[in-house]
Amino acid sequence: xxxLLQFLLNGIVRGSAYTLVALxxxxxxSIMHIVNFAHGELYMFGAYVCWVFxxxxxxNYWLGLIAAIIVVFFMGLLIERLTFRPLYDKxxxxxxxxxxxxxIVLQELATLIWSGFAKKLDTGYKSVRSFGNIFITDxxxxxxxxxxxxxxxxxxxxxxxxxxxxxxxxxxNRVGASMVGIDINKTAALAFGVGSALAAAGGCLLxxxxxxxxxxxxxxxxxxxxxxxxxxxxxxxGAIIGGYALGIVExxxxxxxWSEWAPAVGFVxxxxxxSFRPQGLFGRG
Amino acid sequence: xxxxxxxxxxxxxxxxxxxxxxLVLSPLKAGNFYLHILIIIxxxxxMASGLNLLLGFTGQASIGHGAFYGIGAYTxxxxxxxxxxxxxxxxxxxxxxAGAAGALIGYPALxxxxxxxAIVTFAVGELVRLIFVNWKNLTxxxxxxxxxxxxxxxxxxxxxxxxxxxxxxxxxxxxxxxVDRIVNARVGKAFISIRxxxxxxxxxxxxxxxxxxxxxxxxxxxxxxxGSLYAHYMRFINPADFTVMQSMQLIAMVVIxxxxxxxxxxxxxxxxxxxxxxxxxxxxxxxxxxGLILILVMIFAPAGVMGGVKSLTTRYSKERA
Numbered sequence: 001x002x003x004l005l006q007f008l009l010n011g012i013v014r015g016s017a018y019t020l021v022a023l024x025x026x027x028x029x030s031i032m033h034i035v036n037f038a039h040g041e042l043y044m045f046g047a048y049v050c051w052v053f054x055x056x057x058x059x060n061y062w063l064g065l066i067a068a069i070i071v072v073f074f075m076g077l078l079i080e081r082l083t084f085r086p087l088y089d090k091x092x093x094x095x096x097x098x099x100x101x102x103x104i105v106l107q108e109l110a111t112l113i114w115s116g117f118a119k120k121l122d123t124g125y126k127s128v129r130s131f132g133n134i135f136i137t138d139x140x141x142x143x144x145x146x147x148x149x150x151x152x153x154x155x156x157x158x159x160x161x162x163x164x165x166x167x168x169x170x171x172x173n174r175v176g177a178s179m180v181g182i183d184i185n186k187t188a189a190l191a192f193g194v195g196s197a198l199a200a201a202g203g204c205l206l207x208x209x210x211x212x213x214x215x216x217x218x219x220x221x222x223x224x225x226x227x228x229x230x231x232x233x234x235x236x237x238g239a240i241i242g243g244y245a246l247g248i249v250e251x252x253x254x255x256x257x258w259s260e261w262a263p264a265v266g267f268v269x270x271x272x273x274x275s276f277r278p279q280g281l282f283g284r285g
Numbered sequence: 286x287x288x289x290x291x292x293x294x295x296x297x298x299x300x301x302x303x304x305x306x307x308l309v310l311s312p313l314k315a316g317n318f319y320l321h322i323l324i325i326i327x328x329x330x331x332m333a334s335g336l337n338l339l340l341g342f343t344g345q346a347s348i349g350h351g352a353f354y355g356i357g358a359y360t361x362x363x364x365x366x367x368x369x370x371x372x373x374x375x376x377x378x379x380x381x382x383a384g385a386a387g388a389l390i391g392y393p394a395l396x397x398x399x400x401x402x403a404i405v406t407f408a409v410g411e412l413v414r415l416i417f418v419n420w421k422n423l424t425x426x427x428x429x430x431x432x433x434x435x436x437x438x439x440x441x442x443x444x445x446x447x448x449x450x451x452x453x454x455x456x457x458x459x460x461x462x463x464v465d466r467i468v469n470a471r472v473g474k475a476f477i478s479i480r481x482x483x484x485x486x487x488x489x490x491x492x493x494x495x496x497x498x499x500x501x502x503x504x505x506x507x508x509x510x511x512g513s514l515y516a517h518y519m520r521f522i523n524p525a526d527f528t529v530m531q532s533m534q535l536i537a538m539v540v541i542x543x544x545x546x547x548x549x550x551x552x553x554x555x556x557x558x559x560x561x562x563x564x565x566x567x568x569x570x571x572x573x574x575x576g577l578i579l580i581l582v583m584i585f586a587p588a589g590v591m592g593g594v595k596s597l598t599t600r601y602s603k604e605r606a
Binding site: 035087104267270274 | 340344346348393394396397399400401403404405407408409411412415418419529533536537540569570572573575576577578579580583584587
């Protein structure tokens, strides 16, 4: 029982970061129809920018987190302007291939700047708390808390902020949205920036629990796509539930069964869900 | 599309080039090295023309093609080593295993459109790689399969570089001819109609699901055959040979060569496999440049090299007419 709770808690920690990245992917893919495989590389850059600030500039994890979110937000704007905007009226496949190119370019840039050797992002919050027989480090509590905060904030943003509403309007009907005066290009750019910032936050949060490497984002972005397909395209709720669920299932699998197969769990779930419910668990058919 | 004589002439030209090129290259100082590159180009041509059939002609993106290459390689190597199959039978079995896996996965997966299908192929690619790594009793895990016997067929030993080059070139040419025959036949028209508009194709009576699965099966079959040749040429395979990066490189070849052109994959394979040699002085930047080229081609010249050639020649023949 204690073990089960411990695994669940680990799963929630992992799921928190998955959810943040998956929210960004949902925002871009399901809502703005931008296919960006390089989203995981923004997660990776977020973690590295945070590392740079913590190691060389301030030594404070929180300032590193904020700096990473800001830097990657602008990186997102730049990438959208240079590579994706020329392709909005072209076939989807072109955007998809461009984003594969971006994956390579960003990974290589990171390797050139920071070398391929793994880096350790140190938060300084290592002390362990115990709740009964369950143990958790402060670091992991921070992951859960900050992720929750950002998820709620983005939900409120989509619902109430003017630019958040504009994104939903553009998602429903591009022509209609531009008729009522919404600048589609600006909205898409902003969505790209916000999605990138969420990915960066995910990288800063999960980064300290593992090592930083230039390829750390590749698996995470695939998992996010798995999450949003399982959750149901376009469903923000589906992305959140899917993100936490995948984290928990993976963690349980690692704890109880063969850990070497844990990376496969999401992919097997994906194939099962698609075979029986192609629109996803929470998607409308 | 092409006149019959013109097509025959193209086939003969390609065959002559394939026969002469190794003879010219092998006496050179770095002859063996050139032959090695030629073999690798041939294998990638097989895979890329298969992927082109799927991506360029049928409009379905697979980012897990490396997995089928791996299935072909492992099936063939293990059948020869653990079940005493002769090479040619194992070679065919490698292709069939990859094709069968493709059909099996394609049937549920191709119900999905566009990017969702691509994600599933990625998932399959990762699953297959994990099987190569973790099913140690069968695949020998991370250590890989060593001492794979070289290819022998009809008493001819293809272990030496020159015969192996001809074997690889032969199958590369056959793949190109196969794709050329397919895309100019009724089947090919069905593939193209699906790429252009799936719903319209279905409305005009094209069995969309059937043709999509067929395209995926042929494409994975070719990848499997290439994998088998790779295994018996390198005589060593391990899971690191069949990664997502390889699948990406294949996509880049098809795109840079020209989506939906028969010769595109050859051009793409030559460019992408010779590029590292040209860029050797700045080899740290190779992948960076490779990624940049992919992005620039897609934004500024989405038709690729052969697409450009095609539009130039049609303009020329129009002016002449």
